[in-house]
Amino acid sequence: MGMTRTIGAATIDSLAYLGGLTRLAGSTTRAMFGEIFRERRLPFRRAIHQGMAVGVDAIPILSLISFFVGLILALQGAYELRRLGALQFVADAVAISVTRELGPLMTAILVIGRSGSAFAAELGTMKVNEEIDALETMALDPVRFLVVPKFLAMLIMMPCLTIWADAMGILGGALFGVTSAGFTLGTYMHATMDALVLHDIATGLIKAAMFGLVITMVGCQEGFRTGLGSEEVGKSTTSAVVTSIFLVILVDLVFTALFYFGSAR
Amino acid sequence: MSEQEGKQAGAAPAIEVRDLRVAYGEREILHGVSFDVMAGETMVILGGSGSGKSTLLRTLAGLEQPSGGEIRIRGKNLQTLSREGWHELRTRMGISFQSGALFGSMTVGENVALPLHEHTRLDPSTIDIIVRLKLEQVGLSGYEDYLPAQLSGGMKKRAAVARAMAMDPEILMFDEPSAGLDPIIAAGIDELLLKLKQAFKMTIVVVTHELASAFLIADRMILVDKGNIVAVGTPAEMKASTQPRVRQFLDRVPEPEMEQELDYLQMLTGQIVPLRQ
Numbered sequence: 001m002g003m004t005r006t007i008g009a010a011t012i013d014s015l016a017y018l019g020g021l022t023r024l025a026g027s028t029t030r031a032m033f034g035e036i037f038r039e040r041r042l043p044f045r046r047a048i049h050q051g052m053a054v055g056v057d058a059i060p061i062l063s064l065i066s067f068f069v070g071l072i073l074a075l076q077g078a079y080e081l082r083r084l085g086a087l088q089f090v091a092d093a094v095a096i097s098v099t100r101e102l103g104p105l106m107t108a109i110l111v112i113g114r115s116g117s118a119f120a121a122e123l124g125t126m127k128v129n130e131e132i133d134a135l136e137t138m139a140l141d142p143v144r145f146l147v148v149p150k151f152l153a154m155l156i157m158m159p160c161l162t163i164w165a166d167a168m169g170i171l172g173g174a175l176f177g178v179t180s181a182g183f184t185l186g187t188y189m190h191a192t193m194d195a196l197v198l199h200d201i202a203t204g205l206i207k208a209a210m211f212g213l214v215i216t217m218v219g220c221q222e223g224f225r226t227g228l229g230s231e232e233v234g235k236s237t238t239s240a241v242v243t244s245i246f247l248v249i250l251v252d253l254v255f256t257a258l259f260y261f262g263s264a265r
Numbered sequence: 266m267s268e269q270e271g272k273q274a275g276a277a278p279a280i281e282v283r284d285l286r287v288a289y290g291e292r293e294i295l296h297g298v299s300f301d302v303m304a305g306e307t308m309v310i311l312g313g314s315g316s317g318k319s320t321l322l323r324t325l326a327g328l329e330q331p332s333g334g335e336i337r338i339r340g341k342n343l344q345t346l347s348r349e350g351w352h353e354l355r356t357r358m359g360i361s362f363q364s365g366a367l368f369g370s371m372t373v374g375e376n377v378a379l380p381l382h383e384h385t386r387l388d389p390s391t392i393d394i395i396v397r398l399k400l401e402q403v404g405l406s407g408y409e410d411y412l413p414a415q416l417s418g419g420m421k422k423r424a425a426v427a428r429a430m431a432m433d434p435e436i437l438m439f440d441e442p443s444a445g446l447d448p449i450i451a452a453g454i455d456e457l458l459l460k461l462k463q464a465f466k467m468t469i470v471v472v473t474h475e476l477a478s479a480f481l482i483a484d485r486m487i488l489v490d491k492g493n494i495v496a497v498g499t500p501a502e503m504k505a506s507t508q509p510r511v512r513q514f515l516d517r518v519p520e521p522e523m524e525q526e527l528d529y530l531q532m533l534t535g536q537i538v539p540l541r542q
Contacts, residue, residue, distance in 0.1 A: 126368075134366035137326050138380045138428075139355035 017243075021217045024143070024224075028151050028217075031144035046149035054115045054150075055157030059164065062110055066165040069106055070094055070172025078181065087181050091188050092195035094173030099200045103166040105252060108211040111158065112244040116219040119150055120240035123223020124233035132224070142224070151216045158212035159205045166204065203259050210255060211248050218244045279304040279339060279436055279468040280325065286333035287317075287324050294320045296492045297334060304435075307462050307469040309479045312489035313514065319363075321489065322440050322472045326360050327351065338436065356384050359429030363441040365421035367413035367428070373400070374409030377428045384432065399427040402464075403457060419450035426457065437461070439471045443478050451478060458482050476515065480504075488514060 035043075077093040123146060126132050135142045170192055177183035183191070222240035226232045278301035287295040294317045302308040312318035323329045325336065327343060336343045338354060346354065367376050377396045381387060387395070400406055403423040413421055422442060429437060442458065443451035455478045462469055462482070473479050479486060480500045488495045488503070488511055495510045496503065503511060512518075 129364055129369075130362040130366040131368055133323075133326075133328050134360070134362055134368075136328060137355060137358065137360040138383075139352045140380070140383055 017221075020221055024147070024221050025213065025217050027143045028147045031141060032148050032151070035144070035148070043145070043149045043152075047152040050149050050153035051157050053118070054111065054153045055161055058110060058114055058161060061114075062107060062161055062165055063168045065106055065110060066098075066103065066168035067172040067175075069102055070098055070169030071175055072172075073097055073102065073169070074173040074176035074181075078176065088183075088191070090181050091173065091177055091183065091191035095170055095192040095195045096200060098169035098173070099166045099196060099204050101204075101252075101256075103169055104162045104204045104208045104211060105248070106169075107158065107162045107165045107208060108215065108248045109245065111154075111161065111211075112215055112241055112248065115154075116215040116244045117237045117241050119216065119219030120222040120226075120236045121233055123220055124226035124236040127224065127226045128228060128230060128233060147216070147220045150220065151213070154212035154216045155209060158208040158215075162204055162208035163201075166201065199263075203255070207252060207255050210251050214247045214251055215244050218247060277304060277340070278302060278337075279306075280470070281337040282325075282334070283336075284334035285321075285324065285331055285336060287320055287329055288332040293332070294492050295324070298489070298492075298494045299334075300487055300494060300497055302468060302470060304468050305466045306484045307458075307471065307482055309483035309486040310470065310472045310489060311474065311476075311479050311486055311514070312472075313474060316489045317492040318472045318474075318489045319440060322438055322470065325470065326358070326438060327355070356380070356432050357434050358436045358438065359432065359434035360438045361422070361425045361429045361440065361442065363444055365413070365425040367421060367424055369413050371412075372409060373405065373411050373413065373416070373424045373427075376413070376424065377431050380428070380431045395431070399430055400424070402430070402461075403427045404453075417450075419446050419453060422446070422454055423457065426461075430461070433465075434467065436468045436470070439469070439473075441473055442471060443473065443475050451475065454478075455481050476517075490514070 073094050074090050077097075078087060078090050081087050081089055081093065123132070126146075132142050132146075135145055170189075173192075174183070174185060174188045177188040177191075178185055219240045222236040222243070226236040280302040282301070283299050284297045285295055285299070286293060286297050298321065300308075310318045310321060320329060324331055325338070331344065339357070341350060341354065367373070368379070371379070374393075374396050377399050378392050381392045381395060385392075396409060397406070400408060403426050405420060405423050405427065408416070408420070408424070413424065416424060426439075426442075439458070442454050446454065458469065458471070459482055461467065469482075471479075471482060480503075483500050485497065485499050486503055487497050490510055495514075496506055496508055498506070503515065506512065506515075
């Protein structure tokens, strides 16, 4: 009885949380399109500012991480491929796993750590400082004012960062290919191009955009839900990171399954 | 005298509150309060910590939903107000928050300009002039390009007042304008309020627990205690009041100690809930 109740309560809480996220996504989209139709300028300046923070500033660390991940993939793949005498397929293995899966995923994890947490902390601090209340009393919609620029920035930057991460991952694989698998840089790239089809990159980019949606909504929702007091900001930030990682993996699973069964038919 | 002033400025009340109840979940904070604020009048809402006075202001500003009763501002019932109605009303009300609530990522000038940029079609050079004018009115000329973090507490409050006044509101609300400021700076804020009141004939609602400041600026005042209105009147009427709760607040008498040892014991053991909290 007690356990049933606990499970029931947890389920309802989770559903309510998802409902909140959906509602926030809905009002963000509405605010965004409302701007376009009312011929009001979209908050481009703030979106560009956010885009710099979310995207451009993330490039050095993202490059390094993706490069290493590509190299690790090559090493791990070569381990098995060598036994089968198929070491030349290491380029294919790296190309496909990076573009389809690890590029978008590593980008998402990094962006969660850098920006999802920052969104929650920023909005949480604004909540604690009554700045969100101030926006409302000035008849400025906090969603339009705060969430829309972040969402625009994420929607543009996540696919861009993912393409960059893909490229860096492939370069990482190439380092192994050139030094230990008998490729030249030219032949490695050629093998990579042969292995990839547009579908691989496209599915990765669609996932990246979805991850951007999830990260923005979770970060902002956690920020808006911050209670009073500065320790609450810390809690929101932690919760934003943990929840985002979980939901990104879940969305990843759903989309991967969709792509798989979609292409099998 | 102040009653007459209120009536001269406009016969209709700017804010009407009837049997207002506000609850956070199970806990009711305001237990049915009723009062009017006349147009052009300065109403001070006095009360101790946890009396519900800040909740009252937040509800008037539309930040909390009443659980019962009715609020009318400029004749419009807040509970039945449409989205557009709210939008229109909020551009005619200015609120200065306790912490100032300036946007930390924007300069002082940008903070004041924000509502003008968003709600008017004025060109940027006109907005610049208005911003300078508003900052001059609160004594912050030349601070346009400072970030809020670079200002002192008193200056932040002033900047918040300038922002609240940006749209030339008819109703201005202040949450604890002098809280956390030293007496000299607090006196400066009081002086600013008096100046605004005389210059613009705005309806002003101030929530505070500072007695000196309250008596200086108020036309009328309300004493809120434990979610109820204990007294309403002009400063003179308040001073003359013999009501025990009013006297206790004005004479700054602390809550009496528990007299009976038995009561004290009961409070500690939680056997019987004590009358006072």
